[in-house]
Amino acid sequence: MKAIVITGVGGPEVLELCEVSTPEPRGDQLRVRVRACGLNRADLLQTSGLYPAPAGVPSDIPGLEYAGEVDALGPDVTGPLKVGDRVFGIVAGGAQAEYLVTHERMAVPIPADLDFVAAAAVPEVFLTAHDALITQGRLGPGEPVLIQAVGSGVGTAAAQVAHAMGCTVFGTSRTADKLERARSLGVDVPIDTSEHDFVAVVLQQTSGAGVQVVLDVLGAGVLAGNLKALATQGRLVLVGLLGGRKAPLDLGPILSKRLTLVGTTLRARPLEEKIVATRLFARQVVPWLERGAVRPVVDAVFPWEEVRDGYTRLASNQAFGKVILRL
Known part of the structure; x- marks a missing residue:
């Protein structure tokens, strides 16, 4: 062959x-x-x-x-x-x-x-998204969720899975065209991170509460922001490291908000x-x-x-x- x-x-x-x-x-x-x-x-x-x-x-x-x-x-x-x-x-x-x-x-x-x-x-993106959001992140119907890099393969699948569950979907990208296309996949609040602070947008749109789940393919560059954007007892599910693998970690939000951090891959x-x-x-x-x-x-x-x-x-x-x- x-x-x-x-x-x-x-x-x-x-x-x-x-x-x-x-x-x-x-x-x-x-x-x-x-x-x-x-x-x-x-x-x-x-x-x-x-x-x-x-x-x-x-x-x-x-x-x-x-x-x-x-x-x-x-x-x-x-x-x-x-x-x-x-x-x-x-x-x-x-x-x-x-x-x-x-x-x-x-x-x-x-x-x-x-x-x-x-x-x-x-297969790869929808299996990853479903497993990360529902099995690992315990996302429930109607909960607010943040999808980092929503224009990526996993991001486009995750946005649709969350939308199918009736969730309020926040999605980030640095490209306006990708964000506009993401709207058709169920993204309720597209966030252009080249112009806006995603943490500020999430907190404003949720009256300061934050989201229950963050699905992140970026890693180090957005770690601190992800923790700030999470609600009390929120879950950060890390499925990629496109933005780096090493970052300072403030344990304060994890402790005070009782957060859960989960790393996951399928291949291994x-x-x-x-x-x-x-x-x-x-x-x-x-x-x-x-x-x-x-x-x-x-x-x-x-x-x-x-x-x-x-x-x-x-x-x-x-x-x-x-x-x-x-x-």
Whole structure:
């Protein structure tokens, strides 16, 4: 089969389309013929040598999410999926290839009205957003929530998940165009952080109370502000470090407001934990997709022969939503 292969350490220039061995499904695995796959920040970090693949997955083939068709079944598969079924999901690596193998319970049927490109824009960001907001952040219906970098892939998904729950959604960006587009995803209070202090806006709009949950992909640069923007017993859920990983930490607000700080990733979790997150996604997010309550947000689509251009687009920080490779 063909696959995108990391041939060295660097930027998009180290990616090559190469012939590699086709994986065989074992035990309770499915083999999937990949039709489209989404790009993620983790892919950029992996090519630069900063985020190696975990044990047991291809170290030189990037890719954390896919959409495709079941191609073959392992001997111990017992679930309802069969050859030819359209599925999407997350994997720990190796999705940027013609074929991949995955545990049968990690694959989810694609809603009928989504094509493969749209479906490939769903798994990583919506699984992350749903898990971070609801499982980790314990976001309840109607609670106010702040989404940092709302134009990012996770941000666009998180805004929709929160809106589907009837929450008041605050969203930040330094780009006016991204904020305007975010309104259509359910952002009630867009905040241009190039012009406004997000803490001041949140406190003004909540009569000084703050938000119950902050979902943050930025990290160090907004840590102090996030703590100030949280309400009493609020929860800060950290899912990324785009703005740095080290910052001074004032313990005062954490103590006085009884705050909870949670860090979370999906890739490094044990398989059973990822299966639980996937089943929750299938139970709640997929019905939202089917009803149109949430939708994939695709920024750009590239033939996978133009993978370097796709990575360059993602690295530019100009994307609103997902960058997709089409096989």
